[in-house]
Amino acid sequence: MTVSETQAAYGRWARAYDWFVRLLPGLDGLRAGAVADLDLERGDTVVDLGCGTGANLPHLREAVGPTGTVVGVDLTPGMLAAAERRIETAGWRNVHLVQGDAARPPVDGVDGVLGTFVVGMLADPAAGVRAWLDRLTSGGRVAVLEATRTTHPAGGVLNPVFDSLVAAGAPGNGSDSDASRTLDARVTEARDALAVEGSLLRDERRVAGFVRTLVAEQRA
Numbered sequence: 001m002t003v004s005e006t007q008a009a010y011g012r013w014a015r016a017y018d019w020f021v022r023l024l025p026g027l028d029g030l031r032a033g034a035v036a037d038l039d040l041e042r043g044d045t046v047v048d049l050g051c052g053t054g055a056n057l058p059h060l061r062e063a064v065g066p067t068g069t070v071v072g073v074d075l076t077p078g079m080l081a082a083a084e085r086r087i088e089t090a091g092w093r094n095v096h097l098v099q100g101d102a103a104r105p106p107v108d109g110v111d112g113v114l115g116t117f118v119v120g121m122l123a124d125p126a127a128g129v130r131a132w133l134d135r136l137t138s139g140g141r142v143a144v145l146e147a148t149r150t151t152h153p154a155g156g157v158l159n160p161v162f163d164s165l166v167a168a169g170a171p172g173n174g175s176d177s178d179a180s181r182t183l184d185a186r187v188t189e190a191r192d193a194l195a196v197e198g199s200l201l202r203d204e205r206r207v208a209g210f211v212r213t214l215v216a217e218q219r220a
Helices: 003-022 027-037 057-064 077-090 125-134 155-169 179-197
Strands: 045-049 069-074 095-099 110-116 136-147 199-206 211-217
Touching (some): 027 199, 057 069, 057 077, 057 095, 155 179, 179 211
Antiparallel strands (some): 136 211
C-alpha cells in the first residue's frame, strides 16, 4: 500500500480500537502496568511505538523522570498533532514525537520499547518485534499490550461483538469477516518471535481474555 493508504487503514483500525477500548474497564491501569513491566529507571530512554494521541506518555514520563527521555512514534499526522497538544499542555521538555513506522523504528540504543494496540496493525509482526528488540540496549525490555479474541467461557457471546468492531476498522471498510482472527494470529506471531529472539517474561490474558500482555527482555 502507499503511505496515504496505510495511514487511512491505520485510521480505520484506530477508530475500531477506540470504540473497543472505551468498553475496557481499567484501561489506564493496564497501560500503567505495561509501563511498569518495562522496569525503567530515572534517566532511561523509552520509545512508545504507535503512540497515537499520547495516552501512554504520562506513564512513561513518570517512569523515566525529568532526566529521562520519552519518544513517541506514529505514522499518522493527526494522531501526532493530538499528542503534541498533550505534551504542550503538560509542559514536558523531555518528551518528543517522531513521524515514523512502528515496523521500522527510527531509534536505537534505547532502554525500553512499548507497543499498545499496534502489533495487530503490522503486516509482519514477527519482523516488527525483532526490530524492536534490536533497538534495545542489553537487558532492555519490550512490552506489548494488545486486544485479542477471548478464550473465556463467555467468548461465544462476546467474541462476535469484538469481531464486528475489528472488521469495522480493517482495510476493506468492514468487509473482512476474518479480521479479528488475523489480529489474533499476528499477536501470536509477535509472541513467538519475542520468545525466540529475546527472553519472554510474561504472556498474560486479562479483561475476560480480551487483552493480552507480552513482555520480553533483550538477551545480554
